Amino acid sequence: MTHHLNRRSLLKASGALALASGLAAPSILRAQAATVKVGILEPLTGNLAYNGTQCVAGAKFAVEALNAAGGIKSMGGAQIELVVADAQSRPEVAAAAVDTLVEAGVCAFTGATASSLGLASTQAAAKYNLAQVVSIGTAEAMVERGLPNVFRFTPGVNKCTTVALDNLRLLNEGAGSPVKTAAIVHEDGPFGSGMAKILNERLPGIGIEVVETIQHPTPQRDFNNIALRVKASKADILIPSNYINEYTLMAKAIRQQRVELMAIYSILGGAASNIKFVRENNEVAQYVMDCNHWYDPQKPASVALAENVAKAGLDLTYDVMVAYASVQVIADALERSASDDREKMIEALAASTFDGSIMPYGPTKFVNGDNVNSQPVNTQIRGEKIELVFPKEYATAEAVFPMPKEG
Template sequence: MTDKIQPAGVGRRNFLKTTGAAALGLGVTGFPAVLRAQSAKVKIGLIHPVSGFIAFSGNQCREGALMAIADLNAAGGIKSMGGAQLEAMLADSQGKPDIGAAEVTKMAEAGVDGIVAGYASSISLATSQEAAKTNTPHVVDVGVSDKIVSRGLPNTFRFGPGYGKIAEFAVANLDTINKAAGSPAKTAMIIHEESLFGTGTAKLLSAKLPENGIEVIDVIKHANPTRDFTNIVLQIKSKKPDLIIPANYYNEYVLLARTMRQQRVEAMGIYSVLGGAASNYKFVKEFPEAAENIMDCNHWFNPKSEIAQARKAAAEAKGLVYTYEVFLAYNAVLGLADAIERAGTTDKDAVNAALAASTMDMSYMPYAPTKMVNGQNQGAQPVNTQVQNGDIDVIFPQEFASAEAIFPMT
């Protein structure tokens, strides 16, 4: 199920150098360690919505996780367990929390050693809760709701930032961008999808934006899926906000942006927070005019990292669009495998303890060193991106920036 590809930055000589000692070393019984571990497998459950209205993102997550498993296996597997190979157990949540939870139950019965799930916040909430019943280590890949890690579940961990930190970061950087332009933006409208992700993000933004002099003149919720944004866009046109702030999944984001373009909506800026398409090369390539100059505060990789660029190239060589779903799922598998490596066992208590003590170097992301507090990596942060000249540039923080912000956009 996994394509074995050579890990970025690990050539044949380095691969043999790092794995040769384990392969040739003798164990206490006198038999080669690699032979004793030959049949050992570490079962990693991957639960994502690979069908349904968020299937694009779910499949992106699955592919990113499978890439990580292939890279880790090619690099020698779990060395502290004699080179045990990772084996993917795949499940489709269909975009539904109850189905995601049911898949966790099936995997637990099948002897899964750890789970990576489940893209959407509502699904991650359900899968982690179900995994807690068997103390199965559960790493959230994308789900941003802070409820996921605030319940005190000892088996649940997230390496990326939650929407509390993202909203705080987004508002602070918007204030910086606005002030640098002479503070022209005074009003905003928030357009968000109806689930835990969109509703939670909109609530946080509605509270924080007025603290920085931005009046929220309306908040509009839409269903998933939504096939026609004409009425919402007409409301935007009638209220004439300086800023339009979308928070929604890919398909709805694209349709909203295209409808605004078609209806010739004029605004100083489209400033997304966790925009489902705003930091997505697919959107930029397919609808360049609708995407141009859109800003986003979202998950992103460190564009100045050679490791990040090598992983991006490897993903694109497989025909993938290198979206945040891909690299966040990849990172989640790395974090889980790193914990198993340090634990030297798949014992659930030991792996959860190793996850809680994680200090993994994630400098290929715009992150400080990993530090887990109640399952949340405190070193994680988002970045601000902007579509400029048909490409996606980082505009904040400065140390990761590849361009300066263009604002107002018209």
Template sequence: MAEDKSGFETIAGTARSRRELLKAGGSTLALAAVGTVAAPAVLRAQAPTVKIGGIGPLTGALAYNGNQAKAAMQFAIDDANAAGGIKSMGGAKLELLFGDAESRPDVGAAQVDKLAEAGVCCLVGAQSSAISLATTQAAARFNLPQVVDVGTADQIVQRGLPNVFRFSPGTARSVAEGIANLNTLNEQAGKPVKTVAIVHEDGPFGSSMARLLQEKLPSIGMNVVETISHPTPQRDFTNIVLRLKNARPDLVMPSHYINEFILFARTIRQQRFAPKAIYSIFGGGASNIKFVRENQDAAQFVIDTNHWYDPRKPASQALARKVADAKLDLTYDIMVAYGATQVVIDAIEKAGSADRAKLIETLSTQTFADTVMPYGPIKFVGGDNTGSHLVNLQVRGDKIEVIFPKEYATIDPVFPFPDRS
């Protein structure tokens, strides 16, 4: 791979400089011949290339998530190209241009400017609420549609921006679903959980999650005894865990990104704090095999309400094989980014065009039937995908198992936890 001056990756050898062509032809006349005779013959035989922009953090605190998502976007584009490209555009091939947000909203917004200038027709990304809020706002200036893969803050779709489409569910709907599932688990176990502590990152994602949890948990008979916020990144959770030990909640509900979730779970184990359960909604690590592989003892029985694909679908099984062959972790970042890119590709096919306005209209009005996710028909209403929903996952041994809803479950839940002291 080579990198052009705009900072986006391009295939090495596909572009040649004027100097190289002069050397090859030996004269200005030879260069003119290359430009006016050879090139049109080649171009006439090829369908146009459609550029899709990817946006996310390849460096910084969220680099793991961003690199996972980028790989998934490329998988989806490769699959579409292998299947014949965009048939409604004469078999046009797709190309991914990806901008590194560096885990910072301001950098993400600046990358959108570059991607728009590079001619992308649509954006997919950006793996966090804070970055997505900035990139969607920047994209609006160019009438550039963005399909947000992972970005749960409801402000993303509440600003009236017609170019914004969120593929996965937002905070309010996810909290309602996660609370209902928690209530079911607690009732089935004889209601062992009566008190809860919330620990959350202090950005748009964690803060909105904590606010909703504080409102909703009393409705299922659970009293919030502590709410603790922290920045991202957070390097030490010792004092936070000591506060939790003093509060002695039955249940801990964390809302972090992956690095903080892993450190938090390890600190809980190191400090010998043993709540009856750890249950998260978009917890950040409990649905990540990297967390399980590297911290199996701390990870055991942790429950998460999160994105996950439908393992019964052939496309999901094929994706899992691609991920294994690439020696990547099979995470929700990959699943959701792949599914969001599938929707973008389908929208281009339905529109028969890479025109940004036509794509916004298509995403706003059409229904998209199938992706790797366990979603119903995908319909964007006010920018939100009304067909999206979450599942409950639990770490068991060295695996992540689906425990709820029943139709997707691979194992029965363990709730409350067995003695882990």
């Protein structure tokens, strides 16, 4: 069950409910007891609309699976009702949309694709004591402000960067250490800027010198000058961190400008683990590697999700996966608290040891709002597929590094 909300429809619905309550209160009480409202706040319009729409799809699949399995059993089999709000790819709208979710009566919510949106929504939700399970929001500020309502389920920029660099070192050493220099291209928001800072600090420690760092806004329409700067740097490897539209344009420009690279090694690359990018830009995408969010493809629930996504004609992206898993975490908290009370939901999430999600994680453990048992994986585009190459226990293919030279 899914409801899309805006303020006008909410006011109309509230008026109708008030009128009905005077006539048939017992039936309304029964209807309320039969459902529990969970929110999802995502950018459904604006430059991040593709990612946000994918996240909502993932949340819907999770709700359908949970409801089909009997709903929240500790609450008498209550069915989850998903309440969807549009962040419009703008932080100020994301903050305002929290008010709408509160008025709709959600017990917790998930979202919101980008760190800038998540920073705004978590702050807005704090004044209502409303829990947000952050599905995608890697900026460390997300969990450094001491907000008790914030629960970041997926790994942040520090962990993703640490894992990515450890794996890059292993790959490079295994190939005889051909990569000596790197160029960094990043979006200029909290996500990309934080990543670039860490990379500049840590890459020399694994024997790779940073010879160029280039930032750009989101959206950015032309990457030709950026590609030329990368080419002039003579970097062996390009490490990009940006969103899907910019990543795609960047990769095309790199190819058009004939920039010679040993590898494109992304960290939280917006398109590098995205099947849409693979499908629409197949030649450009080959051998691109990424360290990013991804599910465990061996779990039965993951297999079922992949089948449902295919049947729906949608792309199987990490957005779908993490939104699905975030709803699973909220449902587990509901099951344990046996209540949709906001305070009890925060308490239940803070004590979470959930180990049934589709992600390749250990049991959930939130420390200062950060799930310390989350982990990213490395993927690589091969042919028309996205293969897992690290960690080995989840791998579906061996990594190819450096990428083969064309011709």
